[in-house]
Amino acid sequence: MPLDSNHSRRDFLALLSALGASNFATVGAWAQQTMPLRRIPTTGETLPIIGLGSSKVISEISANGPEPVEAILRTLVEHGGRVVDTWPRNPANDSGFGQIINQPDLRDKLFVTTKVSEDGQAGVDQLEQSLKSYGRQTIDLAQIFSLTDLYTHWPTLKEWKASGRARYIGVTVSQYELYEALEEFLGRETPDFVQYNYSITERRAEERMLPLAQDRGIAVIINRPFMNGEYFQRLAGVPLPDWASEIGIHSWAEFSLKYILPHPAITSVLTETSNPAHMAENAMAAYGQMPDAAARRRMAAYIDQV
């Protein structure tokens, strides 16, 4: 992965400076590393641990042009990332996205997902349309969004995998209310991937869902690491605790991501952003020091009383 280009190093230095952190030991370490990877249990293929949730920026392609999405994707790739989670809804925006991901410098560097979010035949049509829009014969990962029409779509996804239209198949949830139905599904079926909401402010997946996926050999993608932005609103004006810098944390974004990333069940964490500087900051949270179990407990206790 092209992590040590001068461009990336300049971005990284600029970002560190903006964050008020000028630790050149960290800069040197980052420039020599690739983003940490985690294995997909069903195949052993690896994925970088920070990815992009792209719903908002893709929905704005018609209005804003392709440049914002291109800048974010290039930042992701330059910092060693690969996973892009999507949710097709509007053919004009989705085919704009297809043109972007098929540009020569991006085409082979991304792991692109899609989702089915409508019932019955409309959902099947949605899957077919996303392959057309994205200009792909094979999608890396096809997922059922929030268990929509689960027992209709699951056999379809299995057919997609068998026929080579999806390399991997999975299901998503982003709210606790669906955990029971998901657990019931995981008692009968073994998807390649499952997607859960999990963050320092939404920790319930730790109790059963993350251990369950780990025991069953299912790759885990995490959504809502920042509660769709509510996390930053809640912490506006709140200073980081003094001890955060001792465990390598210099921003609230890093505080949530570095809490999430050490969990061994997790394969990749989606951070949604429309801002390349935020993409760089989020990707860089994958590098360097990670909190140990005691530090993670301290972080959770701190956030609970903010």
Ligand SMILES: NC(=O)c1ccc[n+]([C@@H]2O[C@H](COP(=O)([O-])OP(=O)(O)OC[C@H]3O[C@@H](n4cnc5c(N)ncnc54)[C@H](OP(=O)(O)O)[C@@H]3O)[C@@H](O)[C@H]2O)c1
């Ligand atoms: N059921 C499902 O399948 C499901 C449901 C929800 C989400 N998801 C997936 O998970 C992805 C992420 O979850 P989410 O949508 O809840 O978003 P999120 O990543 O929890 O939060 C996104 C918000 O955080 C802000 N942000 C991101 N990085 C930042 C940084 N470094 N500093 C300050 N602000 C930052 C973004 O604003 P800026 O644009 O200004 O950076 C945006 O407002 C989605 O895009 C989607 O792919 C799936």
